[in-house]
Amino acid sequence: MEHAASKGQSSGLAVDIERTWLGRLGYLWRLLWRDKSGLLGLSLFLLLVITAAFSPLLAPHDPLDQNLSDSKTPPVWDVEGTWKYPLGTDNLGRDQLSRIIYGSRVSLTVGFFGVLIAAGLGLVIGLISGYTGGRTDAVITGIVNLLLALPYLLFVVVIASIFGRSLLNVILIFGITDAPIFARTTRGEVLRIREAGYVESAISIGARRWRIIFDHILPNLIGPLITVMTFEMSAMIFYEAGLSFLGLSVPPSVPSWGNMLSNGRKYLTVAPWISTYPGLAIMISSLGMNLLGDWLRDVLDPRLRRVKK
Amino acid sequence: MQRYFLSRLVQSVLILLGVLTLVFFMVRVSGDPASLMMPKEASQESIEAFREKMGFNRPLPVQYLDFISHAIWGDFGNSLHFKTPALSLVLQRLPATVQLAGAGLLLAILVAIPLGLIGGSTPGSLWDSAGRLLGLLGQSIPNFWLALVLIFLFAVRLRLLPSFGRDELKSLILPAFVMGLPVMGSLVRLTRSAVLEIRGEDYIRTAHSKGLDPRRVYYRHILLNAAIPLISVIGVQFGYMLGGSIYIETIFSWPGMGQLIEQAIGWRDYTLIQAIAFFTSLVVVSLNLLTDLAYAWVDPRIRLGS
């Protein structure tokens, strides 16, 4: 009977009570099923991805298509609504449903690539900091703590006002400003592993530095990193919407949930649907990612690694 | 304990210096601060004149030292839009923002902490589910959207509450609620998980093994231990709220620092923006420092050392 621990790559996670890969997958599936919220989160996330990927197929109209004669049509369930524009139109007669569908592309792109860049940067910085130790570590940690001590939103807004107005810049801004969180998480894990002694013993048997990193450190990082990535992605969807609400993200012609909200603000009294449904979309995406992140965190909980007895 | 205080103080000062540096470079990274601060239609000559006046032609180290040496005394120059000292404009707006953030935080604490406590003590119960739902919603609802929805419901449709301005106490209700909701969300979750974690600790098992009344175990052992991490959390959340007041103040036309910075961005008034950015950071850093000190005082492991 083989113990997962004897393979030398056990991360000590709860899921390791199962000893085969198939068993672990089964365990994860049972966990997902038992905790239906995780399932919901995963479904909402997939919904977001599919909507973004297949926008042209799903959207009934061209999001940029203006029909001034049809402007400010209410959604279909209203007396004056029509199935042609299920969620109504805005002040320029553009179909809301299509704009919401296309808006998911902006949100997902910013969220996904922003998190990828932040995680990548943060991972490298955290690894260097945690592994090298000494003065380098002290300096890097100091800078990271500085960045984390600042009122994040404020600085993002100011920086975006200087550089903003393009999708790429927004992604870069988020990618860079969100890296400190990943750096701190990574460094924490690296230190924890070093303290557990694996690194010393590996060095003592002559293992090369890269091997140590790949065999011992990275597997343990996957859990916490994925969890943080999920939550940060949810946060980025928020922040991007906030930035485009202020007009600092994508140009106004590109449909994004935030600028739809901002646009609708002027017509709140006469056409409240212009703001309502994009906001709902933001909420649903964020909800899904938070649920998913919660579930992932329970499954990959580093605290369950504490060996009792 | 004194050493801890001193080292944190030094740390905070260093952080503030770092912020000043950041703020200094922020307006220069795009290349030419003068064209950043002048309106788009400005002529080349006016931009050149502006550059002269602001001293952007001087070597960078000189500008930096000049900036820092003035900033430490609170002199950020004059607002480009108002032509009066930037810092005093910021200070004028401070009370409104603090009032808003404070009210939001108070509301959040009053709702979230009891819910989190009950939820952590009786996981799976109805109250726990309510708390977890609140936690989830609080963190998933974009508060600028909620602001619009609530304005529509309460101010437009029901005409119960004002939707802008800071004229009466009633005006505080909607914005404070919207500000406080995300904090409510994270506080519920954190309280709940603190209680859950502590319940699983060895010393709680010891307390039960002594045959103590479960109420005593709950109040004296679980709650008091849970309160400690909550102190830092509350302090940090207040800091976030201050930073995130931009949207709420803009939507509700609340005359605080957040609204000012949003307007300043529209006017490209970067001296004012620098002042606001620094000042907000100052408040946040001070709050963090206070919170850490409170934490160190309350926890005997830190207060007394070994």
Next chain:
Amino acid sequence: MSRGNIPASNAKTPLLEVRGLSTQFHTISGVIHAVNNVSFILDEGETMALVGESGCGKSVTMLSLIGLVAEPAGRVVGGEALFYNGISVRDLLKLSKAELRRVRGSDIGMIFQDPLTSLNPIMTIGEQISEAIVAHKGVSMSQARAQTLELLDYVGIPDPHRRIQAYPHQFSGGMRQRVMIAIAISCMPKILIADEPTTALDVTVQAQIVDLVAQLRKELHMAVIWITHDLGVVAGLADRVMVMYGGQTAERAYVDPLYNNPQHPYTIGLLGALPSLTGDESQRLVSIVGTPPDLLEPPAHCLFAFRCPYAFERCWQQVPPLITVGVRHKVSCFYDVGKGAPRDGI
């Protein structure tokens, strides 16, 4: 009570008689049979060592007796635990929560392995001791203080008047364990359960704690159940020993017969893994090969068979029953190591 001697008369009611105790944990992967049909008898003033490797169920057995098994996942599913407090005999497993609470701390005290995590970090040790007294004796905190000072002195904490206001982190490991002992004996319990109290301590300090417990049980006429994975620690202290494996009883005996004539291959292995002061250096340390058993839906055969050097076909077909091989000496095994052949008559 002299060690290993057969008592003259067995007419006295045993202090604690446990029969067929079974405890399970329900997890997402299935049911874990942490304690499976465990029985033993503890007489007044007697010291029993409960021995086994990590995860064999020794702690859970004791926690089950005093109702500290983590619900709702954990549940005592069978057996009885008859406790005699001098007046009447009651089944601990059938007591209400309130009654159990009265037993805990006043009739049965418990100390745990890690004194640092087992003490509330933000409460003075004085208060942690006093609150037990207040809970059971009905006195006020200030009245309990006098008793607490006495207790601190009794367990060997120097300068009790100053130390009573100190916090756990300000003590060394050994001192903390003394505080835990003070807490456990504060209400003069009849039984002290010590769950690996010296495992987290340094060797010299270990000896001090063992001595302290020996002194206490004599002066307070307390029975002691000492849980350990190390047979060496309790050799000088125990009257009886119970060896557990995989949640089940492997062997139970008085201490001398167990050390001199161990019957279960696991016990033999444990004793063989002990470095002996008198043994010659050429004797290699024998360690038991293999890994701990899977308690998830345990198989219907001897759990130790995987690691047993003497296992034969019968060991894989049934769970061996507990059979008597000497005076109050029981073992759960089909093989007779001394004879070198399977036991007959089972």
